[in-house]
Amino acid sequence: MNKINLLFIPIILFSTTLFANEKLYSFIGIQASPSVFNDTIAPTVAIKYGKQSKDMRTSIAYGYGKHGDNSYQTLLMQIDTGILTQTFKEIPFKPYLGASIGLIQHKNNKTLSYLDKGFVYGANTGLSYVVNNNMDLDLGYRFLKTSKLKNLDTINDVSVSMHYFY
Numbered sequence: 194m195n196k197i198n199l200l201f202i203p204i205i206l207f208s209t210t211l212f213a214n215e216k217l218y219s220f221i222g223i224q225a226s227p228s229v230f231n232d233t234i235a236p237t238v239a240i241k242y243g244k245q246s247k248d249m250r251t252s253i254a255y256g257y258g259k260h261g262d263n264s265y266q267t268l269l270m271q272i273d274t275g276i277l278t279q280t281f282k283e284i285p286f287k288p289y290l291g292a293s294i295g296l297i298q299h300k301n302n303k304t305l306s307y308l309d310k311g312f313v314y315g316a317n318t319g320l321s322y323v324v325n326n327n328m329d330l331d332l333g334y335r336f337l338k339t340s341k342l343k344n345l346d347t348i349n350d351v352s353v354s355m356h357y358f359y
Contacts (some may be wrong), residue, residue: 208271215246218358219264224331226352228258230345235260237350239267248275257349265345267313267337269295285323292316293337299345311341313348329356349359 195253222241227234235258243252249272256267262338273291301307319333331354339345 215248217244217246219244220226220252220356220358222252222253222254222356224256224352224354224356226350228348228350230258230265230348231263233260233263235263235265237352239352241354241356243271243356245356246279247275250291263299263301265297265299265348267295267297268292269313271317273317273319277302282336287321287323288319289321289333290316290318293335297342297345298310299339299342301344309337309342313337313339315348319352327358329358330354331356 212301220241220243222243224239224241226239228237229235237256237258239254241254241353243250246249248352251273252271254267254269256269256273258265265291271291271293273289275281276290278287292315295312297311297313299309299311315335315337317333317335319331322330322332324330331352333352333354335348335350335352337348339347
């Protein structure tokens with residue numbers, strides 16, 4: 194628990210200062226993706242909670258992926274910022290770039306219930322489509338690099354997300 198506090202509390206405090214003068218919108222979301230790790234493709238799902246302003250979005254997501262005997266769980270903090278905002282001002286498509294940092298747990302049931310824990314960090318990019326004032330759809334790509342894990346080095350995924358704003 195101390196690792197989680199040391200990792201997420203400073204990031205949450207930093208991200209809230211990014212929105213100091215802007216109106217914030219809270220959202221919940223769901224994400225699905227085929228994730229590539231250890232030369233396998235695993236279906237992965239995640240639930241998200243976050244805050245978004247006109248140009249920035251921060252979220253915390255819990256994700257789970259499984260293929261055969263391999264599974265992993267992540268708890269990620271993601272910060273995204275809109276790019277080319279003036280170019281895409283009048284249309285519902287909004288491109289973004291971002292960064293992710295968090296915790297990961299990798300398990301392999303075949304090799305005597307192997308369990309490994311560590312950190313994960315990476316970059317993400319994508320395109321959001323604003324459906325209406327309450328919902329957007331998101332197509333994104335994320336590359337994650339692990340730290341302190343013995344048998345899992347990277348995770349790549351192309352995801353589809355839906356966010357509901359309230």
